[in-house]
Amino acid sequence: MYRILTEEKVKKNIEKFLEIDKDFSIIEGTYFVIENKKKFIGYGVLEKDNYNFILKKIFINENYRFKSYGTKLLNFMITSTIKKGNLIAYKDKNLNRFLEKFGFKLMDNFYILENLERSSEREKEGKKTVYYSIFWNIILAISKIFGGWYGRSRALLSDGFNSLSDVATSIGILLGIHFSNIPEDEEHPFGHEKIESIIGIVLGIIMILTSFELIQGSVEIIIAKDYNHTPNITTIFWAGFSSIVKFFMYRQKLRVGLKTNNTALIADAKDSRNDVFSSLGVILGILLSIFVAPIFDTLMSILVALLIFKEGVAVILETTDTILDKQDPELIKEIEKYISENSEVTNIHDIMMRQSGDNIFLSLHIRVPKNMTVYEAHTISEEIEESIITDFPEIKSVIIHVDYLIN
Incomplete structure (x- = not known):
């Protein structure tokens, strides 16, 4: 839990500061406090100096050090107060290593964290991965379609058209990343991430649709009994090359998709993983066609198409949950526990969430004593809101409705 204290509140809570820092003394600046189970465990002091902010002090009680509390507190100080500019911290043998790990650059006699405007790292990483995907899918589509046609392998040809459809899907994801990073406006107050x-x-x-086309073509060949051609042994090379490339594409897409919580990119990663198995299946079908019977190549093309169909259904079901704002019971329980353990609020109810891309918008109700002033109730709700947004990066906004306790 985090709090921003006025000078009056700092003086009122001076004993709590002395409990964690025996050398504590009041200095000029804005005070930020981090609590654990309603107990002060650290504080920081910021002062604004024109375009820059000065980190005058950051302190964590020795019993809570090396547990990321310092990082969490500094992140809260930055996100809640610094919208743009630089953050400066003067050299201190007790803080130098911490500042360097956080990303500060050492100048002459001070450290600096430059340009704190929030850059769209999500957009950059997502686009870079999709460009990489488009390039390799074009290479794979051309090589497998040509290799399947030249080597007389229906299964490899089907796998090539699968890669061609992946190019179209990657272009779709690129458009999604672009539009979802357009800032919210009056007509779209929750942004465009959906x-x-x-x-x-x-x-x-x-x-x-791709799977239906592939199945239809293969079934027509079986009905017409036009499966007497044995694939060329060189087609195995193209299928093997495809499975290796697709594996690394899957790893990259999944890593970036999970990091940026991009549902479309994660769905595309699963499609790439599926492509690994389909390419391996193509190799098996070619081998069986060469050494057992030519029909296995056509049968394997149907199996590849069925795998594509299965993944398509799974992608639709998963993304539909996001559009329909499916609730996450584990996250809701975690939020309720977090508030009850780190604030004076004991009654938390009606927690609901809606999701838009990688952002979660939360709303909840709390009950406070009926004799509490509007200012005090507002301060509590504001502290809860800022703390949740800091400790739960996926949550972009929190709306809190304040009720009163009857007794």
Whole structure:
């Protein structure tokens, strides 16, 4: 739990400061406090100096050090107060290592954290990964379609068209990342991130339609008994190359998707993982066609199509949960526990969430004593809101309705 204290409140709570820091003395600046289970465990002091902010002090009780509380407190100080500019901290042998790990750069006799405007790292990483995906999917599509046609492998040809559909889905994700990073406006107060989920559903539909086309073509070949061609042994190379590339694409997409909580990118990562198995299946089908019977190549193309269909349905179901604002019971319990353990509020109810892309918008009700002033109730709700946003990075906004305790 975090609090911003006025000078009056600092003086009122001076004994709590002395409990954690025996050398505590009041200095000029804005005070920030971090609590654990309603107990002071650290504090920081900021002072504004024109365009810059000065970190005059940051202190964590020795019993709570090396547990990331200092990092959490400094993050709260930055996000709650510093919208733009630089943060400066003067050299201190007890803080130098901490400042360097946080990202401060050493100048002559001070450390500086420059340009604290929030950059869209999510957009940059997402676009970089999608460009990488488009490039490799084009390479794979061309190599597998050509290799399947030249090597007479229906399964490899199907896998090539699968990669071609991946190019289209990656372009769709690129559009989703672009539109979802447009700032909120009067008509879209919750932002534009939900477009990622819409793109995810479109991707799922494309995957299903692709699977139907592949199945239809293969079934027609089986009915016509036109499966007497044995694939060329070189087609195994193209399928093996595809499975290796797709594996690394899956790892990269999943890493960035989880890091940025991009549902469309995570869905695309699962499609790449599926492609690894489909390419390995193609190798098996080619081998069986060469050494057992030619029909196995066509049968394997149907299996590849069914895998594409299954993944398409899974993607649609997953992204639909986001659009329909499916509640996360574990997160709701965690929020309730967090508030009850770190504030004076004992009655928390009606916690609801809505999700838009990587952002969660939370609303909840709390009860406070009926004789509490409006100012005091507002201060408590504001502290809870800022603390939740700091300790739960996926939560972008918290709306708190204050009720009163009857007894």
